Amino acid sequence: MAQKKIEEVTDDFWDNVVSDTNRELIEAFLDQQHLSDATLKQYTSALKIFAKWVYDFCFVKKDGEEKIIPELKPRDALKYQNWLISKGLSSSAIKFKRSAVSSLCNFIELYYNDEYPNFRNIYTKAVPTVAKNSVKEKVPLTMKEINKIAKELEKRQDWQKLAYLWFTYSSGCRREESRQLLVEVATYDKHVDKKGNAKDYYITHNIRAKGAGKEGKVRKFTFDQRAMDAIKKWVEYRSLQVNQTFGDTCPYLFVSKNKDDYRQVSPNTFNLWCKEFSKILGGKPVHPHLFRSSRATNAVVEEGKDIKAVQKLLGHNSSQTTEIYVVRDESDDLDDLY
The missing domain is CATH 1.10.150 (DNA polymerase; domain 1)
Known part of the structure; x- marks a missing residue:
């Protein structure tokens, strides 16, 4: 460590x-x-x-x-x-x-102006900001790679990690947002709009997303059938683990064992799971936030979805923010020139 x-x-x-x-x-x-x-x-x-x-x-x-x-x-x-x-x-x-x-x-x-009338913020323009460290190139996961992880988890019957993989990728949510998902979502029906039309996706309960202030930005996330199938598989398996000496009173979907009951996983648990995913891919770096970027990139670049739709999925106020998550191959632009 x-x-x-x-x-x-x-x-x-x-x-x-x-x-x-x-x-x-x-x-x-x-x-x-x-x-x-x-x-x-x-x-x-x-x-x-x-x-x-x-x-x-x-x-x-x-x-x-x-x-x-x-x-x-x-x-x-x-x-x-x-x-x-x-x-x-x-x-x-x-x-x-x-x-x-x-x-x-x-x-x-x-x-405290009455006590310290002459005090001013010590971080003025005269104090230069630190230079940004060089960062490693962000390489999103392809659908082929995500499916490879999924197949290995199915082989291991590691249903909880499979549910995490598909839900996090499908919804494009962050680590802490996945952590708040309640087990009750396994009982939800597909979303029906105001006109009574059934959609091909599900909507979560309210989840506190990243945002300013104590309350943050509360919103709901959408996820697909593949994620729902994995969630139901995990909930079914989880219920089979409960017996007379081991209870299940934890309302959260992603859990770890704690003596005689389940408890909500710690944020670092997802990092540890991603290290396992990395090994499945032969060492390619995988971390929880990479699923968000991968979802945006695959939707826009590979599937040709409109950036506005992806913006809504990720909960951004501006499509310019969404563009930051989309990793494009700039060589394609050069190919067009020549």
Whole structure:
């Protein structure tokens, strides 16, 4: 297991070493109730790391005490950013930690103006953003590859992973969205529109999708018959595992065993399943978000579907966002020229 480049701040250090002022400002910011649980956890970690950095590297020489955050200047922001870079963090990780500190500064500037009237956000335009790390080329899964994974899972009778594979690909949903799927979907009928016409797809219950704020963006996802068949196969198999000593009270579709009952899988479980899929494909990288890009690419490039339809499937506000998920072979454009 790879070590973290920056250690998490211990509760003892946070409660007993960090200055009262810095701790109170950060906790007041985190208590606003405007962040989702997942984002709140990330912000908490990022700001505690920042508070420890302030303790370790920022102090007032005359009395040897650490500075309080409202005493920091843009040069301190640059020093902190350079420290993060020296730790070998990715550009995205550094940008998130920078964003967390910037949001905290905006909060202090707005709500503590009476106490710190001269304080301004330390992340000004004078502090350059970090250069983006080179990223590996994104290679979507072809239908041939997805079918290869499916056939192997059927051979193993690994029905839960098969249900995950087809549902996630069909719906184009993200990891956390798949995790929220309820077992009750196995009882749903095909969607019927307002005119009474039956469609060739199913619609889920409300699921909290990615979006700003604690509530996020709540929406429903569509999935096809292939996914429904796999879901029913898994639910049937799952019910057979229940006996007098092992219950099944978990409402979620994707589960792991926990003593004498099932429980909702952790987000990392899907990553582990994808590592198995990667082995089936001979080592080709597979991760949960790749299914989203693969669905968009195969629909637009291979099946010729309209980008607007894919935009609706993925829940994007703009087709320009959807285009980011579509991986095109640019050599085709050159072929047209010659």
